[in-house]
Amino acid sequence: MQEAIPYKTWLPHYTTTKQPLLNSDVLAAEVVSENAIIVFARRGCCMTHVLKRLLLCVGVNPPVFEVDDNEEDEARRVLKELQTVAGEEVQLPAVFIGGKLFGGLDRVMATHITGELVPILKQAGALWL
Amino acid sequence: MNSSSTQFVTSGGMGMYDHMHQLSMWGESFKSNGSPHPLSSMLLPNTSPSLIITADMKLDNQSEDTSGTPGPLNKYDQEVTKSSEKIQRRLAQNREAARKSRLRKKGLYVASGVEASHVGFNGAVNSGIATFEAEYGHWLEEQQKHVSDLRAAVTSNISDGEMRVLVEASLNHYYELFRMKGAAAKADVFYVMSGLWKSSAERFFLWIGGFRPSELIKILRPKIEPLAEPQLQGICNLGQLCQQAEDALSQGMDRLQQTLAQSVADGQLGEASYSPQIDTAMEKLDGVVRFVRQADHLRKAALVQVSQILTPRQAARGLLVLGEYFERLRALSQVWATNTREPE
Numbered sequence: 001m002q003e004a005i006p007y008k009t010w011l012p013h014y015t016t017t018k019q020p021l022l023n024s025d026v027l028a029a030e031v032v033s034e035n036a037i038i039v040f041a042r043r044g045c046c047m048t049h050v051l052k053r054l055l056l057c058v059g060v061n062p063p064v065f066e067v068d069d070n071e072e073d074e075a076r077r078v079l080k081e082l083q084t085v086a087g088e089e090v091q092l093p094a095v096f097i098g099g100k101l102f103g104g105l106d107r108v109m110a111t112h113i114t115g116e117l118v119p120i121l122k123q124a125g126a127l128w129l
Numbered sequence: 130m131n132s133s134s135t136q137f138v139t140s141g142g143m144g145m146y147d148h149m150h151q152l153s154m155w156g157e158s159f160k161s162n163g164s165p166h167p168l169s170s171m172l173l174p175n176t177s178p179s180l181i182i183t184a185d186m187k188l189d190n191q192s193e194d195t196s197g198t199p200g201p202l203n204k205y206d207q208e209v210t211k212s213s214e215k216i217q218r219r220l221a222q223n224r225e226a227a228r229k230s231r232l233r234k235k236g237l238y239v240a241s242g243v244e245a246s247h248v249g250f251n252g253a254v255n256s257g258i259a260t261f262e263a264e265y266g267h268w269l270e271e272q273q274k275h276v277s278d279l280r281a282a283v284t285s286n287i288s289d290g291e292m293r294v295l296v297e298a299s300l301n302h303y304y305e306l307f308r309m310k311g312a313a314a315k316a317d318v319f320y321v322m323s324g325l326w327k328s329s330a331e332r333f334f335l336w337i338g339g340f341r342p343s344e345l346i347k348i349l350r351p352k353i354e355p356l357a358e359p360q361l362q363g364i365c366n367l368g369q370l371c372q373q374a375e376d377a378l379s380q381g382m383d384r385l386q387q388t389l390a391q392s393v394a395d396g397q398l399g400e401a402s403y404s405p406q407i408d409t410a411m412e413k414l415d416g417v418v419r420f421v422r423q424a425d426h427l428r429k430a431a432l433v434q435v436s437q438i439l440t441p442r443q444a445a446r447g448l449l450v451l452g453e454y455f456e457r458l459r460a461l462s463q464v465w466a467t468n469t470r471e472p473e
Contacts, residue, residue: 046388046416050381050423057373106426113370113430 028081033099037062037126040082041093042069048093051105058118060127067092098124224266257316264309265326268302275299276452283446292441299448300432307425310338314421318414321421328462331455336375337382337424342431343371345451349435352450353443363438371431378424385416 032038037055041048043066055062067075082090086101095102097120102108111117121127275298282295314321324335334340346368350356356364392413436444 044388046381046385047419047423049384050377053377053380054374057377105423109374109423109427110430112374113367113427113434115366115370 028078029085031065032082032085032096035063035096036124037095037097037121039064039093039095040067040078040090041065042067042075045093047105051093051095051108054105054108054112058112058121058127059129060121062095062126097121097126255317255320258313258320261309261313261316262326265306268306268309271302272452273456275302276449276456279445279449279452283442283449289441292445296436296441296444296448299445299452300436303432304429307429310425311422314338314418318417318421322417328459330458330462330465334458337378338421339424339428341375342428343368343375345454346371346431346435348454349447349450353439353447356439356443360438360440360443364435367431367434367438371427374427378420378427382420385413385420389413389417 037060039048039051039055039062041051041064048064052062052064065078067078069075079090079092082094082101085096086094088101090101091104094104095108102120108117111120118127278295279299282292310321320326321338324332324338327335334344336344346364350361350364350368354361392409435447439447
């Protein structure tokens with residue numbers, strides 16, 4: 001079972017001085033493009049739990065990138081990066097499939113009910129079989 | 130979950146009903162041999178918590194709304210059919226008057242600009258809920274119309290196009306209820322979660338503030354058969370998908386409940402009159418609101434899918450079955466309440 005990946009582990013040079021890293025603006029984009037599916041979520045968010053369970057139902061166990069609300073600067077930075085990647089404002093929890101913003105729980109649930117979710121996941125390589 | 134419901138004077142408390150009269154109303158609505166009687170559709174027990182029609186009021190209705198001169202029996206039937214709308218309006222007015230008089234007696238009626246005052250446990254007025262309850266009363270009346278329209282349509286030869294219009298109208302009526310619930314959830318999410326506007330039998334089947342889609346699909350399916358193979362598959366598949374979504378939501382809800390319970394135990398939710406943790410409290414309750422919204426979102430998606438999978442005629446039949454199912458649940462609550470309460 002994959003563990004949630006805290007933001008900090010993606011920034012090996014992160015210090016507590018809260019100085020912005022030069023390459024921090026490419027980080028979210030990297031993570032998004034490196035994964036067929038990835039979920040960005042607030043730590044402790046119960047909606048994220050729903051999202052994960054629903055994806056598990058269809059056979060996907062996505063990596064979850066956790067944002068800690070207590071670390072306000074970090075959280076803001078991640079959201080800003082995601083906005084750049086997505087080209088629009090991003091609400092958490094957010095699912096990126098095939099490098100693009102797919103949506104939140106609303107969209108995942110809606111496409112699950114109509115049966116559209118599984119083909120989309122397969123096409124992005126997030127799901128085989 | 131709804132332990133505070135008895136404190137709300139306008140909630141579905143059993144003590145509101147005039148039981149002897151409810152019993153006679155019930156009897157009357159089933160006098161004709163099972164087929165819908167114009168009078169019976171009007172007297173069908175209503176889940177509006179403020180419904181109380183005393184024997185006096187009912188007599189007033191009949192003497193005022195049927196013509197002053199008593200005619201032969203068949204003429205009376207015609208009069209009733211024509212004046213059933215008037216009667217419905219009068220009933221609604223009487224309900225409202227009775228409700229206000231009860232509130233006045235309890236010293237709780239606040240004659241303000243707000244038409245209806247929903248008085249809560251701590252005496253605070255929640256106008257959002259009061260608005261919802263008033264709207265729900267109207268919604269139920271409209272719902273009866275939709276169900277009768279569907280009932281007439283499925284036994285008729287109207288075209289698919291016309292059928293589709295009826296189906297859409299009925300669906301939109303459900304979507305309207307979801308919208309109303311969304312607004313009510315912002316006013317008092319625990320009210321919505323506990324389904325306080327519903328009859329007791331409906332509340333028995335409550336799942337996150339409403340019906341469980343997979344359950345309804347299971348009930349619906351045998352009633353709309355025979356279905357062609359792809360449609361049968363589609364409906365069964367939909368039931369399964371709904372079940373999965375429901376499970377995911379239920380698990381998330383359990384988690385949230387645990388978190389909330391912990392917060393209450395830790396004194397974090399600002400239960401004292403003022404607390405700096407009010408932000409945390411609002412955030413957590415906001416989580417519950419999101420769940421209610423998400424569950425309604427699922428309900429809507431399920432209804433949309435059903436109407437996509439089925440032909441207009443099948444969909445009409447399905448919605449009729451659904452509407453009648455809820456009507457029966459509401460009726461069951463009334464009968465049960467009447468039979469178990471001791472007469473005054």
